Amino acid sequence: MKYTKAEQEAARVTLRELLPPGSTVHTTVKHVARSGMSRSISCYVIRDNSPRWIDSLICKAVGYTFDEKREAVKIGGCGMDMGFAIVYDLSFVLWGKDWGCIGEGCPSNDHSNGDRDFTPHGHRRPVHVANDPNALVHLHKDGGYALRQRWL
Numbered sequence: 554m555k556y557t558k559a560e561q562e563a564a565r566v567t568l569r570e571l572l573p574p575g576s577t578v579h580t581t582v583k584h585v586a587r588s589g590m591s592r593s594i595s596c597y598v599i600r601d602n603s604p605r606w607i608d609s610l611i612c613k614a615v616g617y618t619f620d621e622k623r624e625a626v627k628i629g630g631c632g633m634d635m636g637f638a639i640v641y642d643l644s645f646v647l648w649g650k651d652w653g654c655i656g657e658g659c660p661s662n663d664h665s666n667g668d669r670d671f672t673p674h675g676h677r678r679p680v681h682v683a684n685d686p687n688a689l690v691h692l693h694k695d696g697g698y699a700l701r702q703r704w705l
Contacts, residue, residue: 583624656673
């Protein structure tokens with residue numbers, strides 16, 4: 554199904570409010586095709602100690618197909634963690650490139666690849682620090698790792 558740009562942007566705005574960097578998206582498989590080449594996966598975020606179903610918002614924001622029969626995100630492919638793939642794609646659409654570190658517990662892959670600086674680093678765009686035009690805030694380069702994924 555095709556979504557309008559207005560629908561996509563409205564879904565992204567809502568999801569950015571629900572899922573700031575460091576949030577966890579919980580996933581569960583609802584259906585696997587007989588061929589094993591596609592899955593229907595449901596996604597939830599926990600808010601106020603209650604799960605909130607966000608599949609339709611994800612489909613609009615990322616452009617995935619919504620499986621109406623199973624009320625889940627439909628994703629094709631095999632041989633990898635498809636729940637992680639959905640959350641990675643969602644995270645990249647929401648946070649793109651150049652997002653700021655959230656501090657201790659930041660899910661960015663930069664930290665497991667050598668960056669041990671966990672001080673919060675500002676936000677999505679370079680910001681000059683202490684009026685020094687040569688000192689830019691350190692930003693993470695891959696927004697796909699701004700969110701975490703966990704299986705239910």
